[in-house]
Amino acid sequence: MAERKRTIPRLTRVNYPPRVFGFGATFVAIGALVVDRDWSLLLFIPLTLFFLVYPHLIYLADRLRRANTSLEHRAMMFDAFMLGGFTALIEFSGWISYTLLAATILNNTMTGGLRQLRNAMALYLAGLGSWGLVVGFDWRPEAPLPIEILTMVSLQCYILSTAWVFYTQNRRLNAIKMDAQDKNTLFGVLLELRSLSDHAEDLDELVEGALRQFRVLQPDRSFGFVLRDSNRLETLQFAAFSEDMVESQRIWVLRRLVRARQNLPDGYYLEGDGQQNGYFVFTLHSPINLSQGLLLVQAKRLSETDTKTIGLLLDQLGTSLANLLLTQELKKAAERDALTGVYNRASLDRDLKAVESVRQHNPSIDYSVVLVDLIGLKRVNDHYGHEAGDRLISTVAEGLSAVSRRGDRVYRFGGDEFVILCQDSTLEGAQVLGERIDRLVRGREMTLETEQGGSVTVPIQLSLGVANSAHDPARELLKKADERMYADKAHWYETNARYR
Numbered sequence: 001m002a003e004r005k006r007t008i009p010r011l012t013r014v015n016y017p018p019r020v021f022g023f024g025a026t027f028v029a030i031g032a033l034v035v036d037r038d039w040s041l042l043l044f045i046p047l048t049l050f051f052l053v054y055p056h057l058i059y060l061a062d063r064l065r066r067a068n069t070s071l072e073h074r075a076m077m078f079d080a081f082m083l084g085g086f087t088a089l090i091e092f093s094g095w096i097s098y099t100l101l102a103a104t105i106l107n108n109t110m111t112g113g114l115r116q117l118r119n120a121m122a123l124y125l126a127g128l129g130s131w132g133l134v135v136g137f138d139w140r141p142e143a144p145l146p147i148e149i150l151t152m153v154s155l156q157c158y159i160l161s162t163a164w165v166f167y168t169q170n171r172r173l174n175a176i177k178m179d180a181q182d183k184n185t186l187f188g189v190l191l192e193l194r195s196l197s198d199h200a201e202d203l204d205e206l207v208e209g210a211l212r213q214f215r216v217l218q219p220d221r222s223f224g225f226v227l228r229d230s231n232r233l234e235t236l237q238f239a240a241f242s243e244d245m246v247e248s249q250r251i252w253v254l255r256r257l258v259r260a261r262q263n264l265p266d267g268y269y270l271e272g273d274g275q276q277n278g279y280f281v282f283t284l285h286s287p288i289n290l291s292q293g294l295l296l297v298q299a300k301r302l303s304e305t306d307t308k309t310i311g312l313l314l315d316q317l318g319t320s321l322a323n324l325l326l327t328q329e330l331k332k333a334a335e336r337d338a339l340t341g342v343y344n345r346a347s348l349d350r351d352l353k354a355v356e357s358v359r360q361h362n363p364s365i366d367y368s369v370v371l372v373d374l375i376g377l378k379r380v381n382d383h384y385g386h387e388a389g390d391r392l393i394s395t396v397a398e399g400l401s402a403v404s405r406r407g408d409r410v411y412r413f414g415g416d417e418f419v420i421l422c423q424d425s426t427l428e429g430a431q432v433l434g435e436r437i438d439r440l441v442r443g444r445e446m447t448l449e450t451e452q453g454g455s456v457t458v459p460i461q462l463s464l465g466v467a468n469s470a471h472d473p474a475r476e477l478l479k480k481a482d483e484r485m486y487a488d489k490a491h492w493y494e495t496n497a498r499y500r
Ligand SMILES: Nc1nc2c(ncn2[C@@H]2O[C@H](COP(=O)(O)OP(=O)(O)OP(=O)(O)O)[C@@H](O)[C@H]2O)c(=O)[nH]1
Pocket: 339, 373, 374, 375, 376, 377, 378, 379, 381, 385, 386, 387, 388, 389, 390, 393, 414, 415, 416, 489
């Protein structure tokens, strides 16, 4: 049924009610005049055919032609011509003439604007003139009072029915427009969320960007996003809120979540109190490692549309988060050493190029490299097995990372060699780092499990070499550090001859 209604041209649907009403009213007015003036009752035949039957025939014909409006346009012109003709036929009664003319003009202007109005007026006058020539002009402005009243009332009703059709059409168009605008904004926000997952560097950037986008869509609501440990739900791991949320609100929400230790069903309501607004809680369905993601939406009520929209946003946020984590994993795999987690050789090459380029533009900014070699790895491998050797390497990497400053980076250069790159550092600064390694890592004892199932304690033996860009050319920096590291190693072997 709805399908059939949709295929009827809009113009036909708009025209049908006013036309039926206008023609019906005109039929009553002219009919009354026919009776009042004792004209031939045979006149009722064309009157009935034109005023009562014809509007329905046009509608039916339009319905059959579905989306084609050409018939309706022609019918409207024909209406104007015929109404002009009837005006002449009933000998120019003033009010009736005016009613017919007004009906024609209104209907045509409403659907076709000024051009249609002009055409309708012309055809009306043509009909009036041609029938006037046939039946003779006999101007009779006076009509009996009841007919005048009937005509006036009909005209008013006709105008009202036209206005009503206009009003309902406008309302529908407005609703469609608003809906389209909302969908457009939603679409834009979803696109933004997608692109966020490509550009965001970390969780903070992604979630804060997403919350800003949520507010584009629903500016009068506050939003929050929380990650909690899936195994210990009272442990919150991450929280971000839309900028409008004040500190006290944030703390209130977080406390409530810490207390709500169980899994919360979708749409769970954190009831507000006198000062605080309530929040709806939605759970992110896509898995984020071992965390559970919760979206908080500040609202008193949520409509079905709101809930659907939030579902879409949540899905997109989940996908973006999963993308971000995957990208981070891939990035990590590409730039980190799998065994130790410190940066790999490829990252060292890239970072060395970067610091050298900074130094070329700012010659006063020097950098240092510290080469660290683990002594005796082969021995550990041979005596206690490869796994023990791996543990030794990892422990050294951890130690080096722990003693490095924030801006320094540790790289695994080769099997048992590490490099620490110190940006914006003097030779003396790097030597201080070398001393720290000496003090805190070198010589430290660690217990290794042997392949035989026992355990053995071995000291961490290291040799170091330091070089700085202010003293040696960039191309030779690593070579210089290597030479110094070998000298240090030779010295170590001299003083620990039994290891040879
Ligand atoms: N367990 C383990 N061994 C490795 C790894 N990478 C390289 N090696 C081994 O480490 C040993 C390094 O040998 P060497 O260069 O002679 O080092 P060293 O025994 O510490 O002796 P010097 O450094 O010369 O004092 C080799 O036997 C490599 O096979 C690794 O990832 N894990």
